[in-house]
Amino acid sequence: MSEPVLKVSNLSIDYRTEQGRLKALRNIDLTIGAGEIVGVVGESGCGKSTLISAILRLMANNAEVTGGGIAINGRDLFKLSARELRMMRGAEVSIVFQDPMQSHNPVISIGRQMVDIQFRENISKKEKLNRAIAMLAEVGIPEPAEKMKQYPFELSGGMRQRLAIAMALLCRPKLLIADEPTTALDATLEVQILDKLKDLQQRYGCSVLFVSHHLGAVARLCDKVAVMYKGEVVESGDIDTVFSNPQHPYTRALIECDPAGLEERTRMLPTIPADFLEAARS
Numbered sequence: 001m002s003e004p005v006l007k008v009s010n011l012s013i014d015y016r017t018e019q020g021r022l023k024a025l026r027n028i029d030l031t032i033g034a035g036e037i038v039g040v041v042g043e044s045g046c047g048k049s050t051l052i053s054a055i056l057r058l059m060a061n062n063a064e065v066t067g068g069g070i071a072i073n074g075r076d077l078f079k080l081s082a083r084e085l086r087m088m089r090g091a092e093v094s095i096v097f098q099d100p101m102q103s104h105n106p107v108i109s110i111g112r113q114m115v116d117i118q119f120r121e122n123i124s125k126k127e128k129l130n131r132a133i134a135m136l137a138e139v140g141i142p143e144p145a146e147k148m149k150q151y152p153f154e155l156s157g158g159m160r161q162r163l164a165i166a167m168a169l170l171c172r173p174k175l176l177i178a179d180e181p182t183t184a185l186d187a188t189l190e191v192q193i194l195d196k197l198k199d200l201q202q203r204y205g206c207s208v209l210f211v212s213h214h215l216g217a218v219a220r221l222c223d224k225v226a227v228m229y230k231g232e233v234v235e236s237g238d239i240d241t242v243f244s245n246p247q248h249p250y251t252r253a254l255i256e257c258d259p260a261g262l263e264e265r266t267r268m269l270p271t272i273p274a275d276f277l278e279a280a281r282s
């Protein structure tokens with residue numbers, strides 16, 4: 001079998017704070033094979049952003065890896081040089097954020113940003129521009145050639161998210177990290193973007209790490225899911241198995257809180273009290 005695109009093994013991360021150490025991630029195991037879409041689901045504060053920042057090696061200054069490791073395409077992430085890391089980000093791993101305004105430069109035209117992001121490609125500017133226009137068309141942005149002269153803020157929220165996906169895919173990553181990419185969108189737009197993401201993933205053959213607190217979005221898009229609770233993966237497996245026969249009380253609570261959400265596959269997760277497990281055990 002080929003090397004997994006992402007292998008997180010027994011990863012633990014603490015934050016040093018004035019109040020002491022905060023265990024943000026504890027013994028996380030997560031594997032994404034070639035062409036797989038894996039969802040990480042959990043409520044706010046469970047450690048999703050910490051996991052993403054570790055995979056990108058862009059951790060906060062007060063973060064400390066206390067155990068385990070991460071391999072991307074078989075290479076130990078924590079052994080890469082600064083140069084190798086820069087090459088990896090973008091070329092091997094790209095990210096789409098929840099708020100696309102975070103990832104687009106507001107004062108640079110869409111065309112220039114899409115050309116600049118292809119800086120690794122040994123092709124002419126004209127070819128880069130043509131690739132950019134073709135990619136905008138692929139993600140479903142109308143009149144792509146005209147959009148080259150516009151600025152991201154001139155697009156609607158849904159179109160900006162399509163632009164973010166187009167920018168990420170222009171780098172032809174092996175792993176696309178989608179960090180709550182549809183949370184800011186209404187339900188109809190969310191479904192459109194999820195379906196587009198799935199379609200593009202199949203066409204480009206990349207793997208996707210889809211991070212979300214939307215149970216329905218994860219169910220719609222992903223092949224596998226890892227459920228996180230308080231810094232741990234409490235349950236993982238195939239989507240159908242986990243959602244139809246959840247083993248962990250937290251997963252069961254998520255589903256029981258919102259059974260219609262899984263049916264509709266678009267609803268948002270309710271927030272579970274932080275001390276849920278303690279309450280469930282007592």
Ligand SMILES: Nc1ncnc2c1ncn2[C@@H]1O[C@H](COP(=O)(O)OP(=O)(O)OP(=O)(O)O)[C@@H](O)[C@H]1O
Nearest residue numbers: 015017022024043044045046047048049050051060
């Ligand atoms: N730089 C930091 N210093 C101290 N604590 C932090 C830091 N960053 C995150 N935390 C804490 O670590 C835990 C995990 O946070 P993280 O942001 O990874 O969770 P999350 O699931 O991504 O939540 P959200 O969806 O709200 O971003 C939380 O308790 C959070 O308060």
